[in-house]
Amino acid sequence: MDFTPDGSLIVDTALSMSRAADEALSRDAAELARLVRATLRGDSAAFECLILRYEARITTLATRLLGTRDDASDAAQEVFLRAFKYLHRLDLRKPVEPWLMRITVNVCRNAMRGRQRRQCTLVDMEPPETVDASPDQLDGLMRKEERRILQKALRSLPEHERLAIILRDVEGLSTAEVADILQSSETTVRSQISRGRVRLKATIDRLAGGEP
């Protein structure tokens, strides 16, 4: 029998699961720390292992922020090169991913501003060409036209609202995590998210209604 009358087995099981998760986390953190230290000692293969861990997340985020594969590819390269240069500043007591995402946001912001300077409007950019993880499921959820309108509406948002919406609603981060990455306060991020969602809905409604 799995349960004792006082439920102690359930508690033990939950505790041991929690312990196992903690151990897995600490093993992962220890491995990360080893890779970072090896990189700082000059072992470039260790840095390649670090890239392998995060390349999909970073390249995906860059694609969502910049909208084109080529720009995202350039940005992702820049992110990892900056990470390599500033790796010694990484605080190993904190997770690596938000640090890399913060660099990604900064690199993409610069890229967006550069693009604006070249007078290339975001609205005219091509939609991102990314690999669809599950086309069959997606077909039922979202038609091609809906997708085009959504991308266009997203690109029409002001930069800070778009960043907050992408990080919170598309990346699925918490408000606190978004605030950390954008180096802003949670109150500011909440305000950007609320305005962004309202504006996004209005733009989608307008575009779906046939307006250009």
Add this chain to the structure above:
Amino acid sequence: MSCAFSQEALALYLEGDLEQPAAGAASAHLLVCVECRRYLDELQARQTLLKSLRRDTAGRDDCARIRRHVMAAINDGRVQIGWRLGLERAILRMVGRPVYAAAAALLVIASVSLLAHIRAAGPDAVQGAATFENGRTLIRPSSYRGWVALRRPAGPHAVGVTYVSPDAYHQYTVTGMYPEGTVLIWQSSDTPELLASVRDSSRFDGGWGFFDFTAREGKAPAKAEPLPDSSGCRTCHQRST
């Protein structure tokens, strides 16, 4: 939408981002307002659409290409850490905390910059600074014609060119004052007259010394003694400043 309830509050309520007591007020309002319930449903539909973008991820080939480019740049030595970051890393090895290392490196860089600035402000640091022999005999700078030419008319020296070394001129543009050791050379355009003034507070009263390198018998002297006060140089220059 005719209801005056905040759409932005509903947009936050949607994903649980609205804090209490505003969240409670929104819940209570939604119970009685059909229009806001419909708006929330529509927001929810847009939100579902937005979240479906999570299914899109970067392709493996793209990631592999990016990784290859990054590693090639690192292995070919095209990524230079630079001395500032190198210093930061060295300090980090000693102090163990990135934030302290960055602060210490900044402190070192600021100190080095300050020392360099102080040193540059000294008379020895000015390139083209006055060179003296036996204390007060000025050696005529040999390459003054390559210096910065100031074509501003200057009283009795209106017809001619004033030369100043690039280093002294740069410091003048930054600080508004010529640094110690500055040599200004004025060459007449229509006579052999060649005069110099030197800023050196340790040697000359009033901070400036005046010299005459005008050619005698076709050749400008290589060195000159400071002109006496009776020459009128000091009086005139002090009046003009």
